Amino acid sequence: MFSNHKCIVTKFGGSSLADAAQFRKVRDILMRDPARRYVVPSAPGRRFDGDTKVTDLLYACHRAVRNGEDLEVPFSQVRARYEEIHRELGLSIDLDSELNHIHDKMLSGADADYCASRGEYLNGLLLADFLSWRFMDAAKVVFFDDASNFDSEKTNVVMMALLADDTPTVIPGFYGVCPSGRIHTFSRGGSDITGAIVARAVRAETYENWTDVSGFLMADPRIVEHPQEISRITYAELRELSYMGASVLHEDAMFPVHKVGIPTVIRNTNHPEDEGTLISLALPALPTEPTITGIAGHKGFSVVAVEKAMMNSEIGFGRKVLQIFEECGISFEHMPSGIDSLSVVVSGEAFAPHREEIVGKIAEICEPDALTIHDNMSIIATVGRGMVSNCGTAARLFSAMSRAGINVRMIDQGSSELSIIVGVDDQDFERTIRAIYQEFVG
Numbered sequence: 001m002f003s004n005h006k007c008i009v010t011k012f013g014g015s016s017l018a019d020a021a022q023f024r025k026v027r028d029i030l031m032r033d034p035a036r037r038y039v040v041p042s043a044p045g046r047r048f049d050g051d052t053k054v055t056d057l058l059y060a061c062h063r064a065v066r067n068g069e070d071l072e073v074p075f076s077q078v079r080a081r082y083e084e085i086h087r088e089l090g091l092s093i094d095l096d097s098e099l100n101h102i103h104d105k106m107l108s109g110a111d112a113d114y115c116a117s118r119g120e121y122l123n124g125l126l127l128a129d130f131l132s133w134r135f136m137d138a139a140k141v142v143f144f145d146d147a148s149n150f151d152s153e154k155t156n157v158v159m160m161a162l163l164a165d166d167t168p169t170v171i172p173g174f175y176g177v178c179p180s181g182r183i184h185t186f187s188r189g190g191s192d193i194t195g196a197i198v199a200r201a202v203r204a205e206t207y208e209n210w211t212d213v214s215g216f217l218m219a220d221p222r223i224v225e226h227p228q229e230i231s232r233i234t235y236a237e238l239r240e241l242s243y244m245g246a247s248v249l250h251e252d253a254m255f256p257v258h259k260v261g262i263p264t265v266i267r268n269t270n271h272p273e274d275e276g277t278l279i280s281l282a283l284p285a286l287p288t289e290p291t292i293t294g295i296a297g298h299k300g301f302s303v304v305a306v307e308k309a310m311m312n313s314e315i316g317f318g319r320k321v322l323q324i325f326e327e328c329g330i331s332f333e334h335m336p337s338g339i340d341s342l343s344v345v346v347s348g349e350a351f352a353p354h355r356e357e358i359v360g361k362i363a364e365i366c367e368p369d370a371l372t373i374h375d376n377m378s379i380i381a382t383v384g385r386g387m388v389s390n391c392g393t394a395a396r397l398f399s400a401m402s403r404a405g406i407n408v409r410m411i412d413q414g415s416s417e418l419s420i421i422v423g424v425d426d427q428d429f430e431r432t433i434r435a436i437y438q439e440f441v442g
């Protein structure tokens with residue numbers, strides 16, 4: 001069984017393992033704390049602007065074979081990337097035969113998932129050799145079912161058993177195996193998920209996700225100049241922010257660790273001295289912390305507003321409206337409601353092709369007094385634990401918007417008490433985020 005030693009699972013993203021110099025940084029980080037006993041690598045990422053990620057080259061290999069084009073064009077680039085790391089680090093594994101085997105499998109028509117997964121597989125082999133750690137193929141410990149859904153329980157049981165001996169181990173990210181033996185990958189960026197799965201299985205104290213930024217920013221740096229970093233955030237707050245478009249971590253990577261209460265820390269491989277962002281289950285709202293945790297949003301929503309006197313007493317009214325959207329295959333994002341009104345906020349792109357149909361059906365089935373559609377709406381969430389129960393926050397937010405001359409088209413506080421959501425015209429999107437940031441952060 002697992003010892004009582006503190007244990008940390010680390011995951012290094014593609015840019016953290018893009019070349020030999022990055023491998024050395026990773027080793028230094030691992031050596032600095034003996035608790036870092038499990039490492040999940042991504043495939044080599046971009047080394048400079050304009051460079052191509054190995055995963056993208058591997059998908060290009062698959063396309064080349066499928067389209068009857070020359071495999072050597074993309075494959076020689078893959079080969080060169082690994083050979084360079086192998087050579088510069090003076091590694092001893094037989095890279096040539098690994099590459100030749102993969103090359104032959106590709107030529108004989110291996111599928112896209114197999115091809116893409118080799119990026120992590122090879123990087124894992126190189127890293128294990130460099131560290132002199134055990135290599136554990138993800139195909140032995142990460143399982144999918146026949147329908148290619150991740151089998152979390154089987155994975156957890158097998159992984160726990162195979163990793164229980166505390167031996168420092170490299171487990172490649174991004175892929176696993178189906179019962180048929182076929183390799184299957186998570187969606188892009190999925191090594192984050194593997195890291196979280198390993199953290200859960202070995203009951204890690206912390207899941208460290210090493211990347212090329214020093215944590216999450218409070219707002220999009222393309223909108224707010226030099227936004228502050230978020231030092232601590234809860235999983236629930238992060239979920240709200242990532243839903244709204246902020247992204248650093250794969251969304252599905254939160255669940256395995258969240259479930260068992262293991263905190264995740266986002267750290268920067270190029271600046272290991274930075275503390276990064278700590279994501280945990282619950283955090284006390286300390287007086288020293290900022291009132292808000294972050295601001296994120298999206299443009300391009302359509303709001304379908306339905307008005308009908310006495311709507312509140314008409315049983316099934318909301319269901320009828322939502323069913324119309326459901327039948328068109330459109331999911332709704334928000335649904336603020338008043339006494340005699342209800343608004344359904346949907347993606348403008350998803351709504352456009354069904355517009356006539358939806359309007360017609362609402363008129364026919366729900367017989368509203370009025371039906372209005374506002375297109376080109378932005379939804380902005382201001383997120384912060386404790387913010388909502390802290391009186392005066394909403395007033396500050398709306399005063400800031402009013403001072404900036406921004407018209408609030410919609411307000412939705414949701415029931416999570418974690419965020420205040422406002423709807424504004426797309427043209428006011430950036431100004432709104434700046435006004436809110438300025439008010440709360442300065």
Ligand code: ASP
Pocket residue numbers: 013014042043053055056119173174187188189190191192
């Ligand atoms: N290499 C894969 C990708 O580029 C998975 C990952 O990096 O997490 O999406």
